[in-house]
Amino acid sequence: MTDDRLVRPQPISGFPEWLPEVRLVELHWIDQIRSAFERYGFCNVETPSVESLSVLTAKGETSQEVYTLRRLQADANASDASLGLHFDLTVPFARYVAQHLNDLVFPFKRYQIQRVWRGERPQEGRYREFTQCDIDVINIDNVPLAFDAELPRIIHEVLTSLSLPPWTININNRKVLQGFYEGLGVPDAVAVIRAVDKIDKIGADGGRQLLINAVGLTAAQADACLNLAAIKGSDRTVIDGVEALEVKSDLLAEGLAELAFVLDSLADLPAGTIVADLSIARGLDYYTGTVYEGKFVEWPDYGSICSGGRYENLAGSFVRRSLPGIGLSIGLTRIFAKLVAEGLLVTGPKSPTSVLMIVPSPEQVATAHAAAATLRSRGLNTEVYHQADKLKAQLRYASRKGIPYVWFPPFDADGTHEVKDMVTGDQVHADPAEWLPSPVPDAAGPVQLVE
């Protein structure tokens, strides 16, 4: 603790941290997200930050990104080494459902807002610690199609409430892809999906090469795949577009019907925000129907801002039951950090205080506290200045923290309370039992976001 051994604090790459005025906005976002999820009846779940490695690696895929835990003073065989920080919220959720199967009511609709960790090299849009906001519905044997439309509606409502730069939620259906490739007589549909997934990066010509040379398609098959991937639109015309390619299979028909249902159900949402994009597949093998991928319009190369889809049996590694589900996840940190980096985040005050109670002299401390207690009991965040001090110092404190009102308790027994609006400078008589700020602060939080 002596000066000669100072530890200079440094930011840790990949682990974002915000100043109070920025965090206030992030907290407001989380409140918005949470209240939207609850408005649709999703219940909250939190799981531990760690899972056993056997759970995390049950599918094998992402094991290289896992952070394991070890006690600093542990010997080499310490049992804690079998624990890892979760790298998403889907695996913990699947484990949770399997473990508590008999205590849950199905369809089980849950949301989960937690940090996740990945031992990746940090880069733009990729963090080693970040917050995800997931909603999933899981059911025994069958998840009604209604949820394929309800989840993007909820996420749409959330993203709208955050006042972001323009974005789209892109939707596709894996049955359409799989069914189309089957109808084409392609031997390995998954290999085609993987190749088409790369068109974004390597271009249509590169994709065509890949499909012919690596996957082994004929030129005609490859062209049909590229034609399918080029279809994009907001309404049933995309269905017509696929049908015009004259490929047929039962699975394709089923997928198109599902996609049409989702598009029809969301037709009331603002034009251009929901886009059927037949190129997107979402790499993960477990998606089996509807898939989602949200993007910023201006930054197409920036990672997805939300993603998800329908899976046939997510908890299959953990329990002998058929537990299909559908989920969508918002990459909160990815979105938020991008806005911060672009200078697009409008921050407000540095504290949640609405009213600073002035303490003009030691004799008024009791009156100040009593008035503050009255304001607080009415739901107004009220700070009593921490000591009797010069008025100038107290006003400066309010101004530096962005506190919108300062309150003057009466100077003597005959005096009255007064409140000053720090923006307009207006100062009026006021009764702590009745005064209301004007305009009434937004119930969702003190920060006003402006586009």
Place this chain on the structure above:
Amino acid sequence: MTDDRLVRPQPISGFPEWLPEVRLVELHWIDQIRSAFERYGFCNVETPSVESLSVLTAKGETSQEVYTLRRLQADANASDASLGLHFDLTVPFARYVAQHLNDLVFPFKRYQIQRVWRGERPQEGRYREFTQCDIDVINIDNVPLAFDAELPRIIHEVLTSLSLPPWTININNRKVLQGFYEGLGVPDAVAVIRAVDKIDKIGADGGRQLLINAVGLTAAQADACLNLAAIKGSDRTVIDGVEALEVKSDLLAEGLAELAFVLDSLADLPAGTIVADLSIARGLDYYTGTVYEGKFVEWPDYGSICSGGRYENLAGSFVRRSLPGIGLSIGLTRIFAKLVAEGLLVTGPKSPTSVLMIVPSPEQVATAHAAAATLRSRGLNTEVYHQADKLKAQLRYASRKGIPYVWFPPFDADGTHEVKDMVTGDQVHADPAEWLPSPVPDAAGPVQLVE
């Protein structure tokens, strides 16, 4: 993913996890805590879950409890091994203040509600992952005494709002202890504090032995120390009690004046909830004035439910500035898990839904969604049943999730909306644009806690 390699999910000792209906109460608690902190003008901060090991071990003390991170596939020299999960929120806060010194407004009043990790052997009241709720005030050079009284007032308000079994917030002042021992002519005050701290466990006789044999006090000095430690009370009589022991020093007088100020300031709180207890010291060396320790009355041996105190220079390891502070921390998980274990936690519904919208037939889906949208726009959490189904199945779903109201959209163009109270069974005509549940749900959350 095949059945033959099922991974059976098991609870991980020391990492608590709750069912949705229990989590709903925990979330309600967190909301109560957060809103109390904000009501007094504290702003939120979140720090990364990890700190560099040099920060975590800057004081050396608790290094053995730290979990370090390692990538599952890392080689032995991986740089991530220099990161550890934070074991409290005080060290990260000190580092945060030092790092962002020029961007903060002082006195800086922050709250932080986050998980912390300790690589300890789990036992009752001790977890390896748990949530702490901290409020601290930090200032340059000097923290006004007003905060010594304000912090316990806030925590008192929080604990009261949680409807807990009886508890006390015990208060002492390290200057009283240090000053008393100095006045007694004791050579090593810290050694005495450590010994007195053990009286709880080893009894007064054991403490006396320790003071005489290990610390080297005379019998008269040891008795004086024990007499001081036996003083307890809710008002200024404790000051009189200390003065009656006729030990004198400037530091003692200063400490007694501070303690008297705190007790006087809190005199309006319910009798017996604030107790000056001259035996408590809070082991950590960095406390220098007021100290706090909350306990359940019925379970005196159970760990503290809140604790904290005043420290002279917390960020001294990180920056060459005098940054004194005062803080109090609520052990959320410790309190919550105890209530769960004792069967004292009253849980409510399994979802946040207020209204389940019935879908009697496929023809009514659109009407149901429109009515639900209206209810949601008015702030009512409303779930639309996921498919047209038998009425009985839909009511059973509402009942199993504890949803208090079900809503019937009109059966035809001439029909009216009806809503059924699932508790009373009453069913009435209702307009989605006007109906309100009766009684109006508590704004703080759907769960009613009953003592």
